[in-house]
Amino acid sequence: MAMSVYAGTTLSEAEKIIAGDYSVFDWRERATYSRVYLGMNPAIRDAENALDNDTDKPVVVALLLKAEKMLVKDRVRRLSAIKSARIIPDEELLKRTGYLFDTEKLIGLPEGIVMRASNGVYIVQCDADQYQCSLRGKRDAFSTNQQVYVGDRVKIQVIDETHGTIAAVMRRKSQYKRRGTQSKRVILIPNLDGLVIVSSVKEPPIWQQMLDKFLVIAEASGIEPLICLNKIDMLENRSEVESIATVYQKIGYRTLHTSATTGEGIEDLKAWMKGKISAFTGLSGVGKSSLLNAIQPNLKLKTNTVNPRRGGRHTTVATQLYNLDFGGFIADTPGLRELNFWDIEARLMDRYFPEINSLRERCTKNLCTHTYEEGCRVEDALKKGDISQSRYESYREFRKSN
Ligand SMILES: Nc1nc2c(ncn2[C@@H]2O[C@H](COP(=O)(O)OP(=O)(O)OP(=O)(O)O)[C@@H](O)[C@H]2O)c(=O)[nH]1
Ligand SMILES: [Zn+2]
Numbered sequence: 071m072a073m074s075v076y077a078g079t080t081l082s083e084a085e086k087i088i089a090g091d092y093s094v095f096d097w098r099e100r101a102t103y104s105r106v107y108l109g110m111n112p113a114i115r116d117a118e119n120a121l122d123n124d125t126d127k128p129v130v131v132a133l134l135l136k137a138e139k140m141l142v143k144d145r146v147r148r149l150s151a152i153k154s155a156r157i158i159p160d161e162e163l164l165k166r167t168g169y170l171f172d173t174e175k176l177i178g179l180p181e182g183i184v185m186r187a188s189n190g191v192y193i194v195q196c197d198a199d200q201y202q203c204s205l206r207g208k209r210d211a212f213s214t215n216q217q218v219y220v221g222d223r224v225k226i227q228v229i230d231e232t233h234g235t236i237a238a239v240m241r242r243k244s245q246y247k248r249r250g251t252q253s254k255r256v257i258l259i260p261n262l263d264g265l266v267i268v269s270s271v272k273e274p275p276i277w278q279q280m281l282d283k284f285l286v287i288a289e290a291s292g293i294e295p296l297i298c299l300n301k302i303d304m305l306e307n308r309s310e311v312e313s314i315a316t317v318y319q320k321i322g323y324r325t326l327h328t329s330a331t332t333g334e335g336i337e338d339l340k341a342w343m344k345g346k347i348s349a350f351t352g353l354s355g356v357g358k359s360s361l362l363n364a365i366q367p368n369l370k371l372k373t374n375t376v377n378p379r380r381g382g383r384h385t386t387v388a389t390q391l392y393n394l395d396f397g398g399f400i401a402d403t404p405g406l407r408e409l410n411f412w413d414i415e416a417r418l419m420d421r422y423f424p425e426i427n428s429l430r431e432r433c434t435k436n437l438c439t440h441t442y443e444e445g446c447r448v449e450d451a452l453k454k455g456d457i458s459q460s461r462y463e464s465y466r467e468f469r470k471s472n
Pocket of ligand 1: 300301302303304328329330331332352353354355356357358359360361
């Protein structure tokens, strides 16, 4: 039975495919354009990626397959039998998805990052310059349902030294979401690279379950976490904290001992943040503000200010990005502390614990929950001490919690 699938690629790659050269679809290659999807939208996202390479034009290719057993979820892993290939013309793309690539006009446009947004005005930073931008006519360059968020990378059309219009939104790297505290609105920070999870070693002491929760959120959103064990100056004996750190290092997480007071670890923290868009998270009083101040004293983050227009009851400051002197951005996101699991399915929780994820396919029972089953490799590892008891307890807790 023949079926249609879609790939997002560049014009020159598409021409090769149409000519019968399918080497781009070698599934062992991890190139973006080698992915094929059942739906058109993810293919569009891949094609947008082609905009990174300004000399080519992004296109969506429809492939007719003689397909059997090649599907894994909605991704197609192997293409052994392509019957035909064609480039989807712009009009068809627009008709079917409301989307139009506008590359001719985008070539040469400066690319920047949205630092702030309010009332339809977007402050976009391109290298050292900031522009006040509005969105262009919706049908013009990007999909009708596309929204622009702080953290988005955009192409802008410069009007004058301080003004511009946003011409296109670039494909997002990670999608960090949470439910708005008040309204049920979803707030999203695209392109967040790093999540600095701050715990203090004393006053308040490390709360491992909370740390595990932040790690799960980072894993599920595709953001690299850093575990920052702060107030290290308050300990005379570090051995207990070091053994906790080892648990996390063993499963691949980076940990840092820091002190906002003595400056220990601050240079390492800066080195990790350099070139990234990162955000800080952690419980109240662990030293987030103090650390930020140690990193760069002139940052004036407004996380805890109260919006007077909302009657001062709730913190409703919008997300903003700030420049770091040493390169990179810090996202100031109110309410990061209230992070929750709303977006994470409990039954998929094993994927977000790296030490469980690496074993889950070897469990005897299909769809093993790793909580009681016979032949569970996770339970074996727990007994042998390869998986830490506290991590496992967090797993069980989170699996129940939604
Ligand atoms: N000894 C020591 N005290 C610290 C350190 N970092 C922060 N503190 C103190 O811990 C307290 C809380 O620090 P903050 O930076 O306000 O903590 P925060 O995480 O920003 O707290 P919230 O604003 O409530 O989220 C303050 O009294 C700081 O002086 C540190 O490295 N060592
Ligand atoms: Zn299992």
